[in-house]
Amino acid sequence: MTSSMHNAASGEAASTHSWVPHPVKVVLGVVTTLAITFLGLLVVTFFIGRVVPIDPVLAVVGDHASASAYEKAKIELGLHLPLWQQFLIYVKNVAVGDFGESVLTANPVIEDIKRVFPATLELATMGTIFGVLLGVPMGVVAAVHKGRWPDQLVRVLGLLGYSVPVFWLGLVGLLLFYAKLDWVAGPGRLDIAYEYLVDPVTGMLLIDSLIAGEIDVFLNALSHIALPAIILGYFSLAYISRMTRSFMLEQLSQEYIITARVKGLSETRIIWRHALGNVMVPLVTVIALSYASLLEGSVLTEIVFAWPGLGQYITNSLLQADMNAVLGGTVVVGAVFISLNLLSDILYRLLDPRAK
């Protein structure tokens, strides 16, 4: 306590010398924010979970169980205790890293998340890469050709990506590229023939297969992930290209662009270097947020592609009133959002020319 006060005090002192906050103060601030955010998350999720009109005991014992089996399960789950006591016990366990057991999978929640999160991470990362690589250039092109056909084309593509239901797109994609054209592999993460060839290290098959040096497995996994990643990526592409366009339009009307043109810089250099360079700062936040939303797990895409990810896990658990799993999953999603926010803050500083 004394040392932190001391540090905080020295932080105060430091701030009088310079606008850069003392690192300890920054860390403390971040830790406090994290703790409050997580606690808030737990409170909200826990109590929402308890007011949902679903009997959690029913999820465990089923509809046909006898009264004695029902009572026994209720006590095992700790549901006979008052609500506040249940919550305190839960928070106490979480504080020491114990998220409890999922009643649906018979596994510790942590184990389940270790299994499902890498699948989502892999898919979301590939989707975001796709969305950024296509979305940013599309947004730039649309801004440069504002009001002309490339702009319209990007707008139509973007609107489609935004408004077409993702499960429909997924099914049509499967029908076309998997069933008819045979360009990609079907639902699931691997063909049966390639299962069990690679030991899980990261849980992400693309990486694990490379670590194991199994190129066949890598290609098969790539072929499986391509379609769902593109479809997820299409959704973020729509968002990223719209945002890029509007950021770019703002920049292109700035005086420094006119100056650059007057100085005779090539148009390519002006657009892709100067204008886009300045757009990067807000764009990073947009991309980070879109990545974070993919990392929550896209339930519909996961269902259509039989992708065993976080979205299906949390949804399933919620519908079955498996509160430990729901709370565990929520904490992970919360952590993802908070860390991506932090990351984009850091990138912000690195990319902002004024911070250099």
Place this chain on the structure above:
Amino acid sequence: MRRLMGAALIAAMAWSTPALAETPKDTLVMAHTIDDIITLDPAEIFEFSGAEYAGNTYDRLIGYEVDDVSKIYGVVAESWDISEDGKTYTFKIRSGINFVSGNPLTAEDAAFSLQRAIILDKSPAFILTQFGFTPENVKDKIKADGDILTIETDQAYAPTFLLYCLTATISSVVDKKEVMANEQDGDMGHKWLRTNYAGSSAFKLRQWKANEVLVLDRNDDYWGDKPAMKRVVIRHISEPATQRLLLEKGDIDIARKLGADQLAGLEGNDDIRVRQGEKGAVYYLGLSQKNKYLQKPEVRQALKYLVDYKGIEQTIMKGKATVHQAFLPKGFLGALTETPFSLDVEKAKSLLAEAGLSEGFSLTMDTRNTAEITEMAQSIQSTFAQAGITLEIIPGDGKQTLTKYRARNHDIYIGRWGPDYQDPHTNADTFARNPDNSDDAKSKPLAWRNAWDIPEMTKQADAAVLEGDAAKRAEMYLALQREHQQVSPFVIMMQEIEVAAERANTKGFIIGPAFDDNRYYKVTKD
């Protein structure tokens, strides 16, 4: 690095490894929905997919022919005897069976498995405790001596009642040594067995990833006929359209959860064979007797004439259910196959007029938000309307509507009920028995949930379970169902059909009457 991966992704779009068009010859690959599995311990398993797992991996004392369930034969038990007074059953245990662990299977294992299920007292335990066993007395009532297992019941029940209960999942024989070696805090190995395996049957567990995949390997030391398949992979694919695509493409051998739409789409495809098996589950409406309208016998009768049974069978549930109007499903001893009700709006109207309700009235129906149940509910809504009854559908998730139903807060509940074991008492017990109709009753059979107070019918059902003569017993159930069909607050509509669509080269998958009877050991692939 990111750019490289991105390039690889784009490359994969244009030029990708073609998907394998075939599954390995010695592996059976199925698409199924297995998110209902919450445990692999046979003493706790009470879910459809879990029962199927146990049916393929654990042996029971006895079994029955899937085509004719009245033919009961020994499995782990070589033979059995029933005492004069009808209360003591002795089973001689077959020698030469080994568990996958290598331990020999003995009468001690058989006794332990039943005792364990009763002591653990998990959801399905009532299947055994209804014979008077309690955690306290079970070690005296169920005993092993040499190769003989003795079971002593509290009353002289119909012999098939106990025998059928011994064919249920909960009666699976587990490896005592293996299970007890993994005991934690006196849990009789329960925590361990929830995710592990200790059996002796044709297949053994290789891997279970919840909501993802269940993989079984052949038990090469199996004492019976060796299965042709070396491995069975059951993938969780919740979207039926995806299952269909995988099947047509040849990436799976059998699709287990197709809807009426997908089945219609597969018609005329020579590479695919669709097979059906009648299951025991019935679809019904439960009419709460707490509702002032539904209390009237004429109203209950009228509603039975306001369901378009044929229409539902031929459209919404095409290939997935047949019209059935009694509480015992076809295939059970004493099942009533008469279907006296059909959509008859005029008759319903005159019944409603008799009840003084020709002006019409309003009801609500709690409806699980799955496609099939919702569509059935909509059909019922429209036929009710023809007689002036306004039906409001209250959609909800399955657990949510069930919670409300069990709290007796519904008007009408549209439900599905599956039998727990192969004896007729399983459904009589819930549809036609209600020993305590008070709000705080311990047991909550369907009759209780609909607040239907039936002391007389409860006595009749109790008498039927004690009748030793099978023919007489069947007559008793027939009489019970005829009365029930007319007066009960249950509109029993359909019996479920299980459908499996298979690749033409895949043969021998058995679709039995119960979920434990869906067997893989005879599957072959050309």
